[in-house]
Amino acid sequence: MTRYSxxxxxxxxxxxxxxxxxxxxxxxxxxxxxxxxxxxxxxxTGLRGFDLDLESERAAMGHLLGLVVDRTFPMTKLMISALVHYLNANDAGPGFYHLAAELGLLPRRASTAAKQEFWIGQVKALYAHYA
Incomplete structure (x- = not known):
């Protein structure tokens, strides 16, 4: 089965x-x-990259990060995708917060401040876990 080509x-x-x-x-x-x-x-990998100028390719990158979290979350209870942020920005993408809500880690209607606090907490916990 193919997904995102x-x-x-x-x-x-x-x-x-x-x-x-x-x-x-x-x-x-x-x-x-x-x-x-x-x-x-x-x-x-030598595989073609994601064209991040295209919404469909950004969605594909989000899918990839979800797959990475799926591999590690059962063992670490952390979202390793928290380490990825937008260029020239200091925040995770919306897919990160959506997945956090799906995992029951963050309320679906969390405030911006709650999202930031959660994200920073994940980053710090990841640093400590992998230190």
């Missing part, structure tokens, strides 16, 4: 590479951007 094998390769990179970032206690993650995935 990528087959299961591609998603598996991308998920593994993204997870490895995000764990590296967490150990360094550093954030990353969608742009940096995208470039790293191309370099490490």
């Amino acid at each position: 990528r087959d299961e094998d591609e998603w598996g390769q991308l998920t593994g590479a993204a997870l490895k990179f995000l764990i590296e970032r967490a150990r360094l206690q550093k954030m990353t951007t969608y742009t940096e993650l995208n470039a790293t995935l191309v370099k490490r």
Whole structure:
């Protein structure tokens, strides 16, 4: 089955590479951007990157981050995708908060302040977990 024009094998390769990179970032206690993650995935997998100028490709990147969280959340109870933020911004994307609500970690109608507090808490906990 293909999703966002990528087959299961591609998603598996991308998920593994993204997870490895995000764990590296967490150990360094550093954030990353969608742009940096995208470039790293191309370099490490040889697969085509995501065209982040297109809404469908940004959605595909969000899908990838959801797959990464699915792999790690059962063990860590943390959302490793918290380490990815927009270029020139200091916040996670809306998909991060939507997934947090789906996981029961954040109320669906959380205030902006509550979302920020949750995100910062996730980042700090990820740094401590992977230190």
